[in-house]
Amino acid sequence: MGLFDKKYCDICGEKIGLLGNRKLENGNLCKNCAKKLSPWFSDRRSSTVEEIKQQLAYREENQQKVAAFHTTRTLGTNTKVLLGQKSRGSQPRCSGLCRRDRLQS
Numbered sequence: 759m760g761l762f763d764k765k766y767c768d769i770c771g772e773k774i775g776l777l778g779n780r781k782l783e784n785g786n787l788c789k790n791c792a793k794k795l796s797p798w799f800s801d802r803r804s805s806t807v808e809e810i811k812q813q814l815a816y817r818e819e820n821q822q823k824v825a826a827f828h829t830t831r832t833l834g835t836n837t838k839v840l841l842g843q844k845s846r847g848s849q850p851r852c853s854g855l856c857r858r859d860r861l862q863s
């Protein structure tokens with residue numbers, strides 16, 4: 759109860775230590791998951807669990823794309839068009855920060 763309630767991360771399900779909780783609009787986030795978020799991400803407190811999940815999924819997908827891009831590039835295939843189509847189809851509904859992410863990579 760009260761102060762000593764154990765919190766669990768709504769993203770990965772890990773137990774959150776007393777000082778490790780990062781509050782979200784409608785849930786909790788552990789330190790590890792917070793680290794995975796975009797360094798430009800500043801409105802975490804007003805973000806929902808759903809938005810955080812989307813951002814993490816997006817970032818993960820992006821990393822895979824970058825990896826795939828480098829691999830294919832060494833083979834001499836033009837993946838640029840493919841990448842463009844893909845990201846347009848799976849555009850997450852998050853505010854502003856995803857767009858910045860995309861520009862960056």
Ligand SMILES: [Zn+2]
Nearest residue numbers: 767770788791
């Ligand atoms: Zn977590």
